[in-house]
Amino acid sequence: MTQLPDSAVSRSGPAFMIIVAASWLLFVTAVYLPDVGRGFVKDDFGWVETGRAALQTPADPLVRPRAGFYRPIVDFSFAIDYLAHDVRPRGYGVTNLALYVACVAALWLLCRAANLSAPAASLAGLLWAVNPHGINMALVWISGRTSLCLTLFALLSAIAMLKQRDVWMAVFLAAALGSKEEAIVLPVILLAWHRLLLERAGNPWRVAAHLATPLVAYLVLRFHTGAFTPASAPSYYQFSFAPLSVLRNLFEYADRGATLFGIALLLTAAAYRLKPAIDDRHRRLIEACAVWFVGGYVLTVFLPIRSSLYAVFPSIGAAIGCGAIVETMVMRVGAQRAHLVRLGAVMAAVLLSLVPIYRARNGRYVEPARFSERALRTIEPYAAALTAGDVIVLHDVDDSTSSFVGAFGTFASDAVRLRSGRNVFVWIDPPPRDWRLAGLRRPGANQSHVAFGVDKGRVFRVPR
DSSP: OOOOOOOHHHHSOHHHHHHHHHHHHHHHHHHTTTTTTSOOOTHHHHHHHHHHHHHHOTTHHHHSOBTTBOOHHHHHHHHHHHHHHTTOHHHHHHHHHHHHHHHHHHHHHHHHHTTOOHHHHHHHHHHHHTOTTTHHHHHHSGGGHHHHHHHHHHHHHHHHHHTTOHHHHHHHHHHHHTTOGGGGGHHHHHHHHHHHHOTTSSOHHHHHHHHHHHHHHHHHHHHHHTOOOTTTSOGGGSOOOOHHHHHHHHHHHHHHHHHHHHHHHHHHHHHHTOOOOOOHHHHHHHHHHHHHHHHHHTTGGGOSSOOGGGGTTTHHHHHHHHHHHHHHHHHHHOSOHHHHHHHHHHHHHHHHHTHHHHHHHHHHHHHHHHHHHHHHHHHHHHHHTSOTTOEEEEEOOOOSSSOHHHHHTTOHHHHHHHHHOOOOEEEEESOOTTTTTTTOOOOOTTSOEEEEEEETTEEEEEOO
16 A cells, blocks of 8 residues: 655644544543443343343354344343343443444544544544434444444454455454444455555455455355345345335435535535545545445445444445545645644534534433333332233333333333343233234233333333
């Protein structure tokens, strides 16, 4: 890879990096630290149950899919959490936070491996870390760690590729594949990066072989476990090529994955009174970033179900590309220290002024988690007195933040079993929409049961 000369941004960047780091730490302290691990919600209970089972039979995550998904790395992460934290959600949330910080550090290292200056790498890391789409969901919803694991191992694999450490590249690729299905496009992305950034270094056929080995192993293992395929997955996980659906996905995912970075470029252009531009030395890196961004969405854009989590992995490409363009702009204005300090101050001021909005956006994930904890504290003593096979009925209400369906989904029995240790059946009335798909059955009219209701977030026992 051609080394870039010592640029203006690298000669005048220490103050800028301090501002970026300080604003990010303040942001994380204000926005995410108070809200991680407030409680388990829906799929979280299934993951915790899987983690507990993995401690007893460690081979299970490799040979048996969880709920149709083959994500053994995530299974093992929940096993470690269960060993350390039992069913206390705060510790699981801290693990998500640690994965998030590791992703930011790995992104910075990847930028440096791609020969961006330290300040440009810091800016790329900051912008990815504060993207309002996907990051909050990945952090505050414990199950969102699937996207964090995928992103972390994808970044580490890319770093190893640029440093021509093929074995480590393959190891990290295997971990990414074991984290989330979108990683199946990562070998193609990495081959494109090798072609664009390491054209004269290394043997591309050797790299391809190292990438193919974990991919083939993953596909063979996945096939033998009976995990979901495009044909056997539920309808909302089967590919849809309906033009309107695909166009909507293209628009929404472009917004979720790139809008913030476009705003950052506009702020930079206003600060320097320059139009964004790409020079020849950054052109190949920008092309590589475009491949990462598009490749990261190549599967999810055809799914009828939409999730902001799908933006976490692809937005890495937008973040690095934004850092490269900003570096080009700074090089054009020269090495005046005031320029970078002004840019850093503007971005920090804008970011910190938006903290209340970010906090409010967390509410959609935090409030169900809080309600889940309150509900389980009320139900647990009664559940502990029941015998196996007894039924708990939860009479629900239509409330977006404080409802049994919103807190437990189809995992109500798992939730009560984890907290009380009793193998009882929990039925929510009315049931969640996908209760049949989850294999749930209505309790018999004559079965002994204890009933609970909810009113404005308060859970209470319903007398017979």
